[in-house]
Amino acid sequence: MHNARLHIGMLIYPQMDQIDFTGPFEVFSRIEGATVLVMAQCKEPVRDALGLILTPEYTLGDAPALDVLHVPGGPAAGRSPLMEDEKLLAFISDHANSGKLLYSVCTGALLCGAAGILIGKRATTHWAAMDLLPYFGAIPVNERVVRDGNIVTAAGVTAGLDGAFTVVAALRGDQAAERIQLGIQYAPHPPFHAGSPETAPRDVLQAVEAQYRPLKEVRLAEARRVAKRLGIDAS
């Protein structure tokens, strides 16, 4: 089982947050016997929310059967239209319903939620979007990485690295994850302690919350539309 060839599909799209993808890519591409497929709706390069050019090599249609599907997040501009894209949502829900591992990072959880696969599931997302999870029928869990059955969700942005090790351990065992961790020297030691709302200085939290306010409104409108479509009463 631990030696079986693995196909790991990693979705990219315009205006996503690149490290939601490149963090886990670093980990997954080091799994022995794994092929990582960088996938998008079409084969054109995309630009992430901060301007980095990323180039897919597969489309949703031409990828082989996947053992893992990875869904990254992003602020709203690129993600919002995808939350109404039936072809993509069906691709996500077909994968999840097959029982294979699905791994979302940050607001990738909202995309998964729009695909209807988080109903009744424990999940996490970026701290500033946690309050939206009930609109998708999910149970918010304020942890860095949450696994519920075949669905693994990671919190905001850089949490994608932590969750990637949980996915590797599920696929190949703890020692495979530990070898990769040592190889990429993942013994993080941030020089500041502002990485969560609970530990950030109050003025830092207030500044970042103010910066997010317009985005939060957009995301709430998105979530309400999805809740209506899924028949969920999250009021």
Place this chain on the structure above:
Amino acid sequence: MHNARLHIGMLIYPQMDQIDFTGPFEVFSRIEGATVLVMAQCKEPVRDALGLILTPEYTLGDAPALDVLHVPGGPAAGRSPLMEDEKLLAFISDHANSGKLLYSVCTGALLCGAAGILIGKRATTHWAAMDLLPYFGAIPVNERVVRDGNIVTAAGVTAGLDGAFTVVAALRGDQAAERIQLGIQYAPHPPFHAGSPETAPRDVLQAVEAQYRPLKEVRLAEARRVAKRLGIDAS
């Protein structure tokens, strides 16, 4: 000073390690008033050591004057020829000698060392390459991030994220770094504790060291060639 427009040049090259670049990119591209320039020797896309396609938008020749130059690392195939590339080495040393910030991640330090800018400087690199630093005249410091004057070096691969915050704080102050940290929820919590040789289980360390053995020989030969050129006796 904290509001001045910043130009941050980030070097990419074939067979590099993508997260040495994408980690700091995530942080630097969120600095208010900063322009991040993804640079290479020519404008063709490159593939990182694990196959990810990265696309530069500037060449060394067409970039504006830089406030920060970032130098990522990689296993050897792509980095080795660069360690003999006079044009690139002059680009790195001209920047460092101007007194502007230079930031290397992982074995990017070896490239900087080949440019002769680490002589007499405290520096760090990937744990498996620390013993090579003296060949470049550097003083190895077993820390995640080391600053010596205008040169900041980060340890292996994922240490690039930690060091990026040190660079932001130097450019814009601690609170700017803390805001970015909260935005990207950088409160890392790896599910395993194998991220450094000191904490990894012994069998994990032995397995990874065995895997690195051929690479270590290549790197030692590189370092000896550079030491000879720089006139350093590290025997």
